[in-house]
Amino acid sequence: MKLLPLIAAAAALxxxxxxxxxxxxxxxxxxxxxxxxxxxxxxxxxxxxxxxxPHQQVSGLRIDCPxxxxxxxxxxxxxxxxxxxDSPKEGKFTVATTFDLTRSEQRAEIKPxxxxxxxxxxxxxxxxxxxGNANVVISQEVRDLAARTLAGETNxxxxxxxxxxxxxxxxxxxxxxxxxxxxxxxGSSEYCLSSKTGNCTDFHSLYAALSRxxxxxxxxxxxxxxxxxxxxxxxxxxYHCWIEFWAPELGWIPLDVAVADIFVGxxxxxxxxxxxxxRTTAAGYSGPDPALVQYxxxxxxxxxxLWSVGRDLExxxxxxxxxxxALPKAYVEIDGKPAAEKSxxxxxxxxxxxx
Numbered sequence: 001m002k003l004l005p006l007i008a009a010a011a012a013l014x015x016x017x018x019x020x021x022x023x024x025x026x027x028x029x030x031x032x033x034x035x036x037x038x039x040x041x042x043x044x045x046x047x048x049x050x051x052x053x054p055h056q057q058v059s060g061l062r063i064d065c066p067x068x069x070x071x072x073x074x075x076x077x078x079x080x081x082x083x084x085x086d087s088p089k090e091g092k093f094t095v096a097t098t099f100d101l102t103r104s105e106q107r108a109e110i111k112p113x114x115x116x117x118x119x120x121x122x123x124x125x126x127x128x129x130x131x132g133n134a135n136v137v138i139s140q141e142v143r144d145l146a147a148r149t150l151a152g153e154t155n156x157x158x159x160x161x162x163x164x165x166x167x168x169x170x171x172x173x174x175x176x177x178x179x180x181x182x183x184x185x186x187g188s189s190e191y192c193l194s195s196k197t198g199n200c201t202d203f204h205s206l207y208a209a210l211s212r213x214x215x216x217x218x219x220x221x222x223x224x225x226x227x228x229x230x231x232x233x234x235x236x237x238x239y240h241c242w243i244e245f246w247a248p249e250l251g252w253i254p255l256d257v258a259v260a261d262i263f264v265g266x267x268x269x270x271x272x273x274x275x276x277x278x279r280t281t282a283a284g285y286s287g288p289d290p291a292l293v294q295y296x297x298x299x300x301x302x303x304x305x306l307w308s309v310g311r312d313l314e315x316x317x318x319x320x321x322x323x324x325x326a327l328p329k330a331y332v333e334i335d336g337k338p339a340a341e342k343s344x345x346x347x348x349x350x351x352x353x354x355x
Contacts, residue, residue: 016063017187021105022132024302026226032095032330032347034089040334042087043346046072046315047330048222048307050099056306057107069095072317076310080327082317083167100354101228101305104336108253112157122248129217129246133311135188135325136205136220138213142193146213147169156216156247160255163210164297167257168264172197173207175276186325187241187311200241201326203258207243217246222328223306226351228283237349238279239307239328242300253298260296265287300352 008015049071050058063069067085074080081097123130132138149166174181174197184191185339187201189209204220211218223245224237242256262280265288269277278284283301293355308327315324320336329347332339339345 008218014278015053021107022228022302023102023104024198026101026103026125026305026351027098027353028101028305028349029096029348029353030319031094031348032332032345033092033094033348034332034339035092036090037334037344039088040088040090041086041349042336043067043083043085043332043334044317045083045095045332046093046319046321046324046327046331047097048327049079049081049097051078051220051306051308053306054104055091055300056101059100059102061097062182064094064098065200066093072315073309074310074316074327075314076308078308078310080308080325082315088348092255092336098104099341101351103302103304105302106254106300108250110157110298111250111284114154115156115250117154117156118248126217126246128131130212130215131210132209133205134323135186135190136208136212137189138162138209139190139338142209143213144275145193145338146210149210150214150331153217157250157253158214158247159214159249159252160211161297163214163314164208164257164260166210167203167207168261170196172267173203173258173280174199174264175273178273178276189294199267200256200258204241204243207255210243211243215274215302219244219309220311220326221306222308222326223304224328224349226303226353227279227280227281227312230350230351232352234348234350236347237351240304241328247251253323255298256300260293263292263296266291282326306344 001232052058067083069083072080073083149162150159174183176307183199187205189205192198192202192206208218220241222241225240243255246252259281281319282301311326312323319333321338324331332345
């Protein structure tokens with residue numbers, strides 16, 4: 001399939017949108033409930049906070065926590081909440097953050113003719129975004145696959161579109177058939193490549209590995225959908241992640257190949273997966289939508305909140321266990337050992353859209 005017609009279609013879709021990007025105003029509450037075991041002598045928690053960036057503005061942040069806490073950061077420049085307690089009280093306690101959020105739709109004018117391959121200075125500047133992570137593995141198999149897929153294409157936008165199309169053709173979101181597919185526990189490029197399925201982090205770990213192997217700087221962003229169906233409901237919004245790739249003269253360009261895969265529509269919606277399919281997206285699912293499949297290459301809707309950027313995060317202060325895979329929710333250590341989500345702590349994110 002020729003890529004230039006696809007890029008032209010994306011440009012036409014972009015032009016057909018309203019003159020100004022959409023935006024949404026929300027009030028958000030994010031809660032972590034920790035269950036302290038008997039005899040614990042020390043507890044430390046690093047909790048994701050909403051980031052300020054060009055596409056979202058955060059105001060009125062309020063922190064409710066029974067233990068000493070401070071705003072901290074990490075190796076990627078994310079801000080987070082650090083909590084530490086000596087001899088914490090046995091049983092459950094809650095840390096809650098509330099804030100107002102204005103989120104703007106992201107749109108990118110995708111013009112391949114305006115960009116070019118990276119030069120030596122740019123490759124040095126983006127060395128981290130061109131390298132692998134613990135779960136984003138740039139193996140020889142990945143390098144060979146990327147080379148076959150690009151077939152000599154060096155333009156970053158056209159090459160990224162080819163990788164996007166390959167992923168849509170070859171990987172299926174696990175909710176399409178939950179009886180025989182599942183996600184990995186860590187967001188793994190190798191799992192996604194071998195199993196040809198996974199969740200958003202599996203998808204985007206594989207996409208990042210292929211992109212970086214192709215010489216295109218790529219980063220993974222972690223956030224949550226502010227799902228239309230769950231507005232005002234006492235139900236956790238879970239988390240979601242997406243990609244940004246960097247093209248000279250154009251900057252960072254977003255994409256979400258995982259959600260786009262839902263709208264390819266190559267699956268049956270049944271009683272077993274209908275709710276999961278709807279809640280994998282921002283605004284529900286009513287069947288295949290080729291326009292949305294292409295929209296998610298370069299554009300993101302406004303119903304999102306950004307929690308953090310990057311993988312293998314070095315938190316401040318450093319956890320006893322070292323770098324953290326990602327921080328879409330929180331990381332908890334009790335007596336110097338990682339405490340698992342669901343068994344030791346839970347997260348609930350709720351919100352209400354403001355009129």
